[in-house]
Amino acid sequence: MSELISQAYERLRSQGGRMTNQRRLLLSILDSLGEHPTAEELLLIARKQDPDLNLSTVYRTLRWLEAENLVSARLFAEERRQERFDAVLPSEHHHFMCTNCKNVIEFDTELLVDIKSQFQDSSGASVSMGSIVLYGLCPSCRQGSVAQELDREVG
Amino acid sequence: MSELISQAYERLRSQGGRMTNQRRLLLSILDSLGEHPTAEELLLIARKQDPDLNLSTVYRTLRWLEAENLVSARLFAEERRQERFDAVLPSEHHHFMCTNCKNVIEFDTELLVDIKSQFQDSSGASVSMGSIVLYGLCPSCRQGSVAQELDREVG
DNA sequence: GCCCTTATTGCAAATCATTTGCAATAATTA
């Protein structure tokens, strides 16, 4: 069983919480999904298994997981008000969002620690965490836009 | 006259737009304010000069400035749904938010370009922009929390 | 396995930042 799911069981046990069918389903989706779904997207996926699942339950589950630090929520500039949720991996990771297709790619870098300490040193603040978001065109949309440009030139 | 304000005049002229008292007021505040106000905060400040100013006007002005790339809007993790607005400076800059007092400090770094090119090279995407947000305690809240800890130990 | 307690759910209504429709107002320009 995955880290996420076993951790969730453990946290529930220690808090007197209950492992419901809804939570089990949402956890298994979050665990296997290689994406960063919105609450709504997660609901749609989950409803294939449990058509009565409610959006409130999705939100409550996500918020609980967030409080337990098993999931993190992020807002991207392209979708101002809609959060995307992400099972927290052991290592700190960052995001790239394609401004065209809105797909999110995770990435990792050792360079952020330098930025953190640079800022700590110059400001006197203590930095506990940080995140980077990059925007641009993903490889396939990049190809698409090159193709479009060619079309325009030819047409 | 500042860059922001003269730019705004220029854009309005070229679009057949009008420089109203409300816009002039909001621009002068945004221009001089060394902070990252929310729309509501901006309204409160502006109402000292024009008590009838409406929140819709503030939003419309901010969105127009954003579309003109003269102001940028950001969401921080600590305030999930409320945007903060920021007159765009000539150089790309990043943000630190104090998790205690919610104050925002801007900072600059040459290290992001390395992260961008690192990611571009490894992913095949083309990155057009990026932003870093750091969270932690600002110098004064840091002092406060040190003081608290001492209190706890002594008391 | 069945009962009891109460955590969790589904539903509908509430929130809250932001947006929009519209009639009234005020910048521009002729």
Next chain:
DNA sequence: TAATTATTGCAAATGATTTGCAATAAGGGC
């Protein structure tokens, strides 16, 4: 100065997320 129409203020709408509450169902004890 008048005419045109961009912009405003107001109230109502929106849309993601949250919350109150009665109904349901985990999980512990019998």
